[in-house]
Amino acid sequence: MSKTRTHQESLEAQAQRKEVKRNLLLSTPALIVLICAASGPLLIMVVFSFLTSGDYGGVKWEWSTQAWFQVAFYRDIFDDTVSIADAHLSILWRSVRLSFLTTLTAFVLGFPTAYFIATRPPETRNIWLFLVTIPFWTNLLIRTFAILEIIRNQGVVNSFLLMLGVIDQPLDMLYTDIAILLGMTYVYIPLMILPIYASMERFDFKLVEAAYDLYASRWKVMKRVILPLVKPGVVAGSILVFIPSLGAYVTPRVLGGGKNLMLGNLIELQFGQGRNWPLGAALSLTLLAIVMIALIVYVRSAQKQGTTHGH
Secondary structure (H helix, E strand, O other): OHHHHHHHHHHHHHHHHHHHHHHHHHHHHHHHHHHHHHHHHHHHHHHHOOOEEOEOEOEEOOOOOHHHHHHHEEEOOOOOOEEEOHHHHHHHHHHHHHHHHHHHHHHHHHHHHHHHHHOOOHHHHHHHHHHHHHHHHOOHHHHHHHHHHHHOOOOHHHHHHHHHOOOOOOOOOOOOHHHHHHHHHHHHHHHHHHHHHHHHHOOOOHHHHHHHHOOOOHHHHHHHHHHHHOHHHHHHHHHHHHHHHHOOOHHHHHHHOOOOOOHHHHHHHHHOOOOOHHHHHHHHHHHHHHHHHHHHHHHHHHHHHHHHHHO
16 A cells, blocks of 8 residues: 555656646746846846946946946046935936825825726726726827827916916926826826726625724725725735836936936936946946835735735
8 A cells, every 4th residue: 555655656746747847848938038038138237337338338348346336426537536426316316206206196096096997887897997098009108298288388287277367377397397297197097097996896895884884984994994905906006107117218208308317317318428338237227126126015015915814
């Protein structure tokens, strides 16, 4: 009996090894593409960040940590004194701040929208979701120029306010942080609505009725019942909005007018007019590090949420 069981376990182990080899073989093409298309360019950026800037662009194959030093510090070319790179840190802070505000604004606007769609009759929900996804049918640049036409000095908003007599002269909204915030919120808000809706669709609204029966206020129902149960969707939506906002290029470039740079614009500037490829590579890896930190926070939050539900 013992020999039969051992033989059977041996056969199962062999079958499992064959299954692993077969799955590895099937995934080999995808792994090759991933290594070449993702890891390859990333490795190039890592190497470039430790080289010396060329005289007319490109790099010199001379080992240097100057690019990483220039991310946060500035060395005077005359007296060799070192000071904080205020411009880089200011752009970094603006990128993080605007990305956070974009995420917050998208949540404030997207949560009620998702709640509204989730509480509609099942036969009409697809129509509302269809309306939410319509902006994805249009190119990002076109959507950004649409926002520009709305908030420019002779745009829809200023023309309407002037017609009503609310203002005497057009409001300067274009080429400001507010303009970038509006543009990024409009561009990324569907990425907030859809994950929250996916969580709310599985939500049992009988729990809300039970909370009302126990004399809970609307705020307590939202805080104690709805938000904790749809938290995974909120966290996923926040990550989906925050990460692309950090690396946004088109929207800050058009609505910021080149004056209100974000990290993506600064990186492009180093590879373009600045001709400082090592610094551009170091800034790119800095952006990647910020994104990785955001993802780690998301994963830990998801694991904590799963542990809570498990108990």
